[in-house]
Amino acid sequence: MTITTRNGASAGANDALAANGTDADNGAAESTAVTADQKIDRQVIGLVGGAHFLSHYLIFLLPPILPLLKADFAVSYAALGLIITIFNLSSGLTHVPMGFLVDRIGARRLLTYGVAASTIIYFSMGAIGTYSAILVLAAMAGVANSVYHPADYALLSASISPKRIGRAFSLHTFAGFAGGAVAPLVMAYTSMQWGWRVGLMLTGVVGLAVLLSLLLGRRYLSDSTTQPTKAVEAAEAKNTADKLPESNKSGQSNAASEKSGMALLFSMPIFMCFLFFIMLSMSQGGISTFAVAAFVSIQDISLKGAQMALTAFLVGSAVGVLIGGQIADRTRHHEWVAVIGFLITAVVIFGVGNMMLSAGWVIAAMALAGLNFGVIMPSRDMLVRAVTPEGSMGKVFGFVSTGLNIGGAITPVFFGWLMDQGEPRLLFWFAPLFMLMATVTVLAARWARPNVEAPLKV
Secondary structure (H helix, E strand, O other): OHHHHHHHHHHHHHHHHHHHHHHHHHHHHHHHHHHHHHHHHHHHHHHHHHHHHHHHHHHOOOHHHHHHHHHHHOOOHHHHHHHHHHHHHHHHHHHHHHHHHHHHHOHHHHHHHHHHHHHHHHHHHHHHOOHHHHHHHHHHHHHHHOOHHHHHHHHHHHHOOHHHHHHHHHHHHHHHHHHHHHHHHHHHHHHHHOOHHHHHHOHHHHHHHHHHHHHHOHHHOOOOOOOHHHHHHHHHHHHHHHOOOHHHHHHHHHHHHHOOHHHHHOOHHHHHHHHHHHHHHHHHHHHHHHHHHHHHHHOOOOHHHHHHHHHHHHHHHHHHHHHHHHHHHOOOOHHHHHHHHHHHHHHHHHHHHHOOOOHHHHHHHHHHHHHHHHHHHHHHHHHHHHOOOOOOHHHHHHHHHHHHHHHHHHHHHHHHHHHHOOOHHHHHHHHHHHHHHHHHHHHHHHHOOOOOOOOOOO
């Protein structure tokens, strides 16, 4: 009996050791797989984030030097605003078609083409350096810019692990804001040292660095939007659908069949998100384009100080995006995050344009406004995800992103006209007004959201 017990114990011990060894091996393998998975995700975020950095860097190159362009070209601010309008029109008109093209020829290839084209175009702006040439090149730059959002979101969706996709979107947005924050600093320094034309030509260095990174790291970027993420999304939809009443299941099926393609894009919730993006762009457009010139006119501040104020707004926005990402992960009420952020930003922007402040206070106020504005951005993306059916993320984001271009096309000429009329303070009336209108659209988008919960990605 003793021997049997011992043998049994030994056998049991051996079995336990074998089981533990197997578990340990499996755990080690899983840990290695997770580490490799995280490494790939970091590579993808770095590559796509670098492209988004370049996109916003290029967008914010011209606004800080508008007073210099006005002096060199001897044109009105409305004429300078036309440059920004043409850029946004061409980008807005090509955004949705570019999204379909991304699906056809591949996001990775198209993003590489877009980076190369953007770099050449902005280098040419500085090399040629005439008003008429910049107008033509602005139209070309808009087409190149329309590549970034559809390609970026397609690559992130196909390449990033589903459990980290939210953080990937947040860092993607942060990279864009960082690019916009760096551009005024670079242009302020280079324009003082060598002139604005050299500042524009130096974008060739930044663009070439991003282009080389995409070429060298192309193996990390997946163009397939039908592989593991689709399987995971389908499983999630099925699990959620199993918990729904039969009436809701049929409603889900009908919604999926009836709303697709262009019909989906013009459904009420997504169209309200589209309007929200327009108001978002209009609220920021006047500030980012004419705040520097307006501050020089109405505040006791130098051109350098005014450029620093705009930079503070953009840097604050970049920091706010990271804070907003944490908030977005901890709440389902993304519409209220956007509303509160807009209200605070509107009050600060109105105050900084209608009170006499020293340069230090102007810079501090713009940093605070930018911080709150940035907090809105992750919740903005989550709102869009919440009304987007499975498998339609690319086309929906391409469509609503067009709203940014439409708003960007409307505001520059309007705010430029206000500047030409000698009313720079009205910039700080209308920008907050557009923010208040944005709060209405974001709440309307929330109320228009369908009751079907399965397709919602909050």
